[in-house]
Amino acid sequence: MNRTLPVPMERLIPLKRPALYWALADAVVVAKRQIRQIPRVPDELITAIVQPVIIVLLFRYLFGGAIHVPGVSYINYLMAGAFVQSAIFASANTGVGVANDLKLGLVDRFRSLPMAPSAVLTGRIFADLIRNTVVILVTWGIGLLVGFRPAGTPVAWVAASALVLLVSFVFSWFSALMGLLIPSPEAVAQAGIVWLLPFIFGSSAFVPVDTMPGWLRAFSDHQPVSLMMDAVRGLLLNQPNTPALWQALVWCGGLLIILILLSVWVYGRRTSR
Amino acid sequence: MSIPPAILAEGVQKSYGKTRALAGLDLVAEAGSVLGVLGPNGAGKSTAVRIFTTLLAPDSGRVEVAGLDVTRRAAEVRTRIGLAGQYAAVDETLTGYENLVMFGQLYHLPGAIAKRRAHDLLERLDLVEAAGRLVKTYSGGMRRRLDLAASLILAPQILFLDEPTTGLDPRGRLAMWALIQELARTGTTIFLTTQYLEEADQLARQIAVIDRGRVIAKGSADELKAQIGGERLEFTLAPGSDLNSALEALRPYQSGEVQVDAAERRVAVPVTQGAQRLAAMVRDLDAAQIALADLSLRRPTLDDVFLALTGHTATETKSETNEVDKPAEPQFATRRPA
Numbered sequence: 325m326n327r328t329l330p331v332p333m334e335r336l337i338p339l340k341r342p343a344l345y346w347a348l349a350d351a352v353v354v355a356k357r358q359i360r361q362i363p364r365v366p367d368e369l370i371t372a373i374v375q376p377v378i379i380v381l382l383f384r385y386l387f388g389g390a391i392h393v394p395g396v397s398y399i400n401y402l403m404a405g406a407f408v409q410s411a412i413f414a415s416a417n418t419g420v421g422v423a424n425d426l427k428l429g430l431v432d433r434f435r436s437l438p439m440a441p442s443a444v445l446t447g448r449i450f451a452d453l454i455r456n457t458v459v460i461l462v463t464w465g466i467g468l469l470v471g472f473r474p475a476g477t478p479v480a481w482v483a484a485s486a487l488v489l490l491v492s493f494v495f496s497w498f499s500a501l502m503g504l505l506i507p508s509p510e511a512v513a514q515a516g517i518v519w520l521l522p523f524i525f526g527s528s529a530f531v532p533v534d535t536m537p538g539w540l541r542a543f544s545d546h547q548p549v550s551l552m553m554d555a556v557r558g559l560l561l562n563q564p565n566t567p568a569l570w571q572a573l574v575w576c577g578g579l580l581i582i583l584i585l586l587s588v589w590v591y592g593r594r595t596s597r
Numbered sequence: 598m599s600i601p602p603a604i605l606a607e608g609v610q611k612s613y614g615k616t617r618a619l620a621g622l623d624l625v626a627e628a629g630s631v632l633g634v635l636g637p638n639g640a641g642k643s644t645a646v647r648i649f650t651t652l653l654a655p656d657s658g659r660v661e662v663a664g665l666d667v668t669r670r671a672a673e674v675r676t677r678i679g680l681a682g683q684y685a686a687v688d689e690t691l692t693g694y695e696n697l698v699m700f701g702q703l704y705h706l707p708g709a710i711a712k713r714r715a716h717d718l719l720e721r722l723d724l725v726e727a728a729g730r731l732v733k734t735y736s737g738g739m740r741r742r743l744d745l746a747a748s749l750i751l752a753p754q755i756l757f758l759d760e761p762t763t764g765l766d767p768r769g770r771l772a773m774w775a776l777i778q779e780l781a782r783t784g785t786t787i788f789l790t791t792q793y794l795e796e797a798d799q800l801a802r803q804i805a806v807i808d809r810g811r812v813i814a815k816g817s818a819d820e821l822k823a824q825i826g827g828e829r830l831e832f833t834l835a836p837g838s839d840l841n842s843a844l845e846a847l848r849p850y851q852s853g854e855v856q857v858d859a860a861e862r863r864v865a866v867p868v869t870q871g872a873q874r875l876a877a878m879v880r881d882l883d884a885a886q887i888a889l890a891d892l893s894l895r896r897p898t899l900d901d902v903f904l905a906l907t908g909h910t911a912t913e914t915k916s917e918t919n920e921v922d923k924p925a926e927p928q929f930a931t932r933r934p935a
């Protein structure tokens with residue numbers, strides 16, 4: 325190890341910068357920590373990747389033969405649902421990580437530092453966006469492999485992927501809030517998803533809503549996850565669905581504002597145990 | 598202008614729902630001193646630490662750290678304190694070095710300084726060899742040292758240590774004590790909580806005994822010991838000797854309440870001027886035909902203080918729902934003569 329002299333006391337002075345600067349700089353430090361963890365705790369990424377592969381294969385080959393969607397091949401219909409559903413499932417990891425930090429007392433340490441309080445959450449969620457990008461790419465790969473053929477322009481496909489990433493961002497915040505509110509990491513893994521199952525499956529993900537009974541269809545038509553899937557599907561299949569796209573974006577924006585404010589507020593009050 | 602106390606708490610109250618964790622806590626730690634806060638499980642030690650370190654807002658009362666109000670000037674307080682909580686709060690999936698650099702950056706040190714400081718602290722806390730290993734592979738003692746290192750990054754004026762040796766083996770405990778003593782020598786104010794009476798005695802000039810969220814006694818270790826007066830003559834009766842005649846024989850020397858553990862046939866009698874009168878006491882026991890299995894004269898321990906103050910020993914776990922003060926039962930601090 326290098327034999328430099330110890331840092332003199334008078335150099336141990338925190339830098340002074342505007343709060344907004346620290347909100348970003350601290351988030352980058354926390355994000356780096358999370359990114360370092362990805363290869364060291366590989367099972368998290370592996371689970372997140374295996375999940376869309378299984379869903380796509382299962383629906384394509386097991387149920388696909390029984391489900392007929394007028395006008396498109398089933399795999400082409402399915403992919404929008406698979407993208408959004410995998411993004412939401414992958415986001416559930418955010419909360420588990422937050423709950424773990426709480427359990428280990430790391431949140432107490434972070435909160436005793438003069439760092440930007442929001443950075444612990446935003447940093448983690450930035451890093452989770454990177455992981456979720458990988459999940460989206462893998463979903464593209466498996467889809468293309470089993471016959472998914474998007475229509476329209478690559479610009480629209482990129483836009484569809486970006487929308488899926490935005491959805492994962494929204495649900496990462498939801499998951500972070502669960503992680504802050506529910507005491508044990510194991511429970512967060514369950515509860516974070518359970519609330520969302522009706523939205524994921526009571527949607528246009530795997531079957532067109534017009535096969536559903538009236539009451540379910542009414543729910544399904546208007547709930548945000550369906551709208552997100554419809555918007556993604558429109559972009560992937562060159563069947564622009566402008567109302568769904570707008571509504572999906574408004575939902576994402578609205579949910580984000582509420583979830584971010586609520587999470588940061590709860591974080592500022594939460595201590596370990 | 599006089600120097601404000603490093604830590605000042607007045608009438609601090611905090612409840613978690615129905616549980617009253619702090620019920621009007623008053624504490625003062627002078628700058629540069631070591632304040633030991635001694636209390637059993639659930640006494641409110643960690644709650645106090647969390648309030649002083651800005652993690653938790655008190656329900657009422659005044660708390661100042663480094664002369665700054667902890668609720669209104671939390672950000673400034675955070676640059677002046679270090680916290681090593683009850684459980685080592687370090688990231689398991691990073692190496693020791695990575696942990697310290699990360700915390701240094703989050704203390705807003707320039708990157709290069711954060712790295713150099715990490716090296717300094719790893720050396721100081723004897724973690725150089727483990728620096729590149731994931732914390733997952735560390736022993737409990739190493740984690741504790743790394744956690745302490747993280748709390749020392751800014752060389753804080755005031756250090757909060759919540760049960761710093763709980764869970765350490767005797768060697769780890771001694772090493773931690775040496776570190777704390779060295780920090781105290783260099784002028785750091787240390788707020789230390791502990792369940793170990795011996796630890797408070799070793800490390801802290803001033804001790805506050807807390808129970809159920811309140812300070813029930815304070816002073817130096819010697820002052821606390823003086824509160825229950827004199828030394829104690831402790832002995833175990835040999836089979837066949839009569840307990841009552843033994844107590845009768847010692848009555849003239851007795852200066853306080855006698856503790857008897859009937860099952861073990863052990864007796865502790867508070868006495869004054871014990872050393873001078875030891876020979877006389879033994880002679881009187883002998884004259885009363887009392888045979889002893891062992892005998893010792895010892896100064897009271899803080900365990901005795903605790904027993905005298907609260908009716909239960911410090912190490913005894915007490916149920917959290919136990920609201921009513923039970924009268925002191927004649928129970929015995931289980932401590933063998935040294």
Ligand SMILES: Nc1ncnc2c1ncn2[C@@H]1O[C@H](COP(=O)(O)OP(=O)(O)OP(=O)(O)O)[C@@H](O)[C@H]1O
Pocket residue numbers: 596597613616617618636637638639640641642643644645683792917
């Ligand atoms: N987050 C919390 N929610 C509810 N009750 C709590 C919480 N934290 C502490 N308590 C309760 O408050 C009381 C004081 O707890 P505290 O952790 O301050 O005690 P302590 O002296 O640190 O105990 P220990 O020696 O076990 O660490 C206890 O009765 C405890 O059960």
Ligand SMILES: [Mg+2]
Pocket residue numbers: 642643644683759
């Ligand atoms: Mg505690």
